[in-house]
Amino acid sequence: MRHTASERPEKWFEQVLRMRVKRHPRHAPVWVVLFFFVSLVLAAVGNLLL
Numbered sequence: 837m838r839h840t841a842s843e844r845p846e847k848w849f850e851q852v853l854r855m856r857v858k859r860h861p862r863h864a865p866v867w868v869v870l871f872f873f874v875s876l877v878l879a880a881v882g883n884l885l886l
Contacts, residue, residue: 849874 853867 846875846878 849871853871856867
């Protein structure tokens with residue numbers, strides 16, 4: 837499953853996250869923490885690049 841560079845990674849990740857949560861509701865907290873961590877990393881990288 838590949839996504840084009842023109843798509844925003846956050847949006848793509850959000851869609852994947854929603855799919856996973858629907859499929860495995862009891863794993864939801866793990867995905868929320870992972871999403872939060874990825875968001876922090878993206879924000880840090882964005883700050884470094886700017």
